[in-house]
Amino acid sequence: MPKTKSSAKKAVLFNRIAFIGIGHIGSSMALAIRCAGLAGSIIACDRSATARKTALKLKVVDEVTADIAKAVKNADLVVIATPVGTNGAIAKAMAPYLKPGAIVTDVGSVKQEVIAAVAPHIPKGVTFVPGHPLAGTEHSGPESGFAELFDGRWAVLTPLPRTPAKALAQVTALWKRIGAKVDTMKPDHHDMVLAITSHLPHLCAFTVVGTATDLAGDLKQEVIKYSASGFRDFTRVAASDPVMWRDIFLSNREAVLNILQRFTEDLAGMQKHIRRGDGEALEKIFTRTRAIRRSIIEAKQA
């Protein structure tokens, strides 16, 4: 029975939603769904007792459990929101308990490997709609969730050829109702776009901050003390969840290595320009990169 106020009943999209993993993205979705009154009730399954306790205390969800069978049993929508490396095992574990007619979706930053890991376990009568909201901060855990996270951001869905239009429409409606813009994309294309826009920048930030971490004691302390804007921004990016990012790089290995190869070549070019003192070449590159920023501001993604 819906636990939300009766005035919100009309808006309910799913009678019961289960989150598998109630971290930064899961808790933000749950809060946004609660605010919009889109679910009758929300249950979260998390293997961390602390996360379960926090999610309940902060009223992110109605119920928590460590038992995945219990979580998915009556759920009309199951959202997998754990590091992508776990998704296959989760799908396998919950498969026998999924309700006929239920929809399973996910929020993973990589789509091909997640689809390969999850889809084979989805039983007949249950639909899998792979998805990925292009939103998030460097924080993690249910205490970092907030309902406005998806406002004006893209949620990319990468349906399979056999995904029924109705299920796709239901997941689309959910994202739109919590403020996101929705687009569909082929899984391999998604993985290449994300390798460039998210995985490569994160890899650079992790590496730069890692290089600084390896400096001798005094210099390292001064780098922290005098961290100027560039490095400060990089440390924010490099403070992102280690397990989540480990899984992303391993799962999107091919696309990441592909774009990393191009980046390395371009970096070698920069190095050559600096070594040779070729100011004209540097200025030309920097002028082009500045123009890209303008395009992003115009695309309202800044």
Add this chain to the structure above:
Amino acid sequence: MPKTKSSAKKAVLFNRIAFIGIGHIGSSMALAIRCAGLAGSIIACDRSATARKTALKLKVVDEVTADIAKAVKNADLVVIATPVGTNGAIAKAMAPYLKPGAIVTDVGSVKQEVIAAVAPHIPKGVTFVPGHPLAGTEHSGPESGFAELFDGRWAVLTPLPRTPAKALAQVTALWKRIGAKVDTMKPDHHDMVLAITSHLPHLCAFTVVGTATDLAGDLKQEVIKYSASGFRDFTRVAASDPVMWRDIFLSNREAVLNILQRFTEDLAGMQKHIRRGDGEALEKIFTRTRAIRRSIIEAKQA
């Protein structure tokens, strides 16, 4: 004669201040100085007629001129705030007109080369106090200046062995009065710390955004459309002034190439971990980088 309100007279540190270059940093300093009533009058010299017009219109300074001789003639403090590659020529051009007893300072992101270019031109009776505020945004021009830019940020001074303590104290007082924390450092040490905290991150951002700029049309459009947090942050950094950054990389060549070498080795290590699927190694690195972020937050530089 001071043009500020008489109530602020007591606080005046320099009767007349001249800015050579009235861009993002120059205009922010000038506004902060005006707000705090630290100068009797402020004149700006800029070769750009637009910059001069804007600085005057926005009341960033009292007077503008394109004539460097006129700008420095009666100035007690001259602040060079142009891309570092121009500093030597500026010092040479203004040298004959500097007032005896005047102090010359600068705000350049590189110190050894600026000192080598500027110091030889400084006449007897005039003092050079090299400086660098660790502050700034990706914006440029006098319209982007704001008085609070230096609040709580470091201004690093790199005095020469012959710099008189009195002049150092005067420039220190100015920075403190406009909200900055002041520290002194050896020029070569400054250049290495900045190569890590600022120049390398900027180089990565310019390169990543440059790599994306070179993508084929459709993919490039989608990268802009779906720019997720990592790339979006990088485009902001990579939107910084092309000429300013060209000069920084050329002027701090040795330190930048040194740290770039270490970064490239570390990046090759990351690549190897990804290719081999070594999740343990990746997670270990990412956990260490996350810890650095905490240090920066604790150092109140976040």
